[in-house]
Structure formats: C-alpha cells, structure tokens
Amino acid sequence: MKDLNERGLENQVKGTAKELKGRVRGDLGDATDNSSEHIKGRTEELKGKVQKNFGKGERKADPDNV
Secondary structure, three states: OOOHHHHHHHHHHHHHHHHHHHHHHHHHHHHOOOHHHHHHHHHHHHHHHHHHHHHHHHHHHOHHHO
C-alpha cells in the first residue's frame, strides 16, 4: 500500500498533466471558435488543479514528510 507521500506525488503529477491537457483543449476550442471544446477543456483544467492541490495536501499531511 502506498503512503501519503507517494499518493500525493502521484496525484500532483496526474493533476498537472490533466491541467495541461485541459488548457490545450480549451485553447484549441478558442482557436476553432468551438465553445463546447472550450468549456470541456477548462473543466478538465479545473479538475487537474483540484487533483494537483489535493496531492499537495496529501504530501503535507504525511507524518513521515515532516
């Protein structure tokens, strides 16, 4: 079983990737004037930010990481 530090790092990395993917998708929606893709991209970007920050919180909460 993974400890909080490992899970936190994994969530940070996955969240950052999701955030970047969403930003690209949103920008592509802007460039093609496709509001649906823009909204989907920005939603994915926001989910990535939440996951990344959750991972940071997990790492801070790890008692071994003090």
